[in-house]
């Protein structure tokens with residue numbers, strides 16, 4: 001999309017509550033999921049993947065063919081395309097997904113995240129999106145379905161529907177609004193992870209979920225014991241916590257905010273879930289590639305070159321608004337945002353396009 005996009009544009013912790021030090025975490029009793037990986041199985045670097053038998057075998061067989069983490073390395077937090085009437089645009093979603101995977105530098109797509117406007121899509125739309133995108137990209141990328149909500153039963157239902165629709169993994173944000181304690185948050189996340197055989201990426205974004213909902217290092221360490229909780233999408237801006245959890249668990253970390261992609265990689269994160277990758281995936285990947293090749297100066301240069309675009313896209317309006325404004329300017333599928341989000345005005349769109357152009361030419 002990058003070339004098409006520019007062409008188009010040229011034309012146009014609180015540490016809330018939870019158990020005290022003496023209260024042991026009891027992972028909720030659960031019947032083993034048929035065919036699920038045995039407890040302790042991890043997909044972090046160097047760890048073997050144990051193939052199960054039974055209904056989940058096909059999921060694990062698919063994952064086993066994919067290298068590295070079950071969530072890829074550069075995941076676009078894909079926008080959800082709507083048509084001009086505001087309805088879900090599945091052909092547009094297929095086109096965008098294929099583009100991001102085949103030419104846009106992404107080896108994973110997160111659907112129905114914040115950038116995917118999950119608060120304003122229905123359950124049926126979320127499931128239809130997973131089905132269409134998995135059909136379109138097959139095993140060329142990992143498809144991660146956002147199933148987080150403030151309601152445990154609802155999230156478990158969404159998780160089962162996503163699994164049935166072909167998702168390779170789940171993104172589960174900490175429950176919000178009702179101010180659950182750490183213990184309640186831990187139980188919510190474990191219950192959703194129990195609902196399917198899919199690997200789970202936790203989403204820690206306290207600025208969005210509310211004061212007191214940041215996952216504590218202790219809660220993360222406890223949840224790491226769950227056989228299917230494998231990863232964290234880290235948007236907590238708490239390097240002490242992240243470093244502690246990275247150093248003491250097998251959880252695979254992903255930066256969940258583009259300005260932290262390189263800093264978090266430098267302390268051991270595996271990759272990123274990126275909004276900016278919707279429009280500049282190869283540049284987002286290029287930062288990690290340079291770092292992994294040992295050229296830290298070049299990695300820093302590439303990171304710095306992306307920062308103005310990250311700032312333009314994420315600081316004033318939600319990422320979905322920015323991406324859709326850029327897509328509209330380039331004549332690409334995306335369509336409008338759904339209320340309460342508001343489309344970018346002309347001035348913001350011009351600034352976004354300018355930032356994108358500068359970044360891509362740097």
Ligand SMILES: O=C(O)C1=N[C@H](C(=O)O)C[C@H](O)C1
Nearest residue numbers: 077113114115256273274275
């Ligand atoms: O939708 C997502 O997933 C992401 N959303 C975050 C946001 O909206 O702030 C940013 C992140 O890059 C991924």
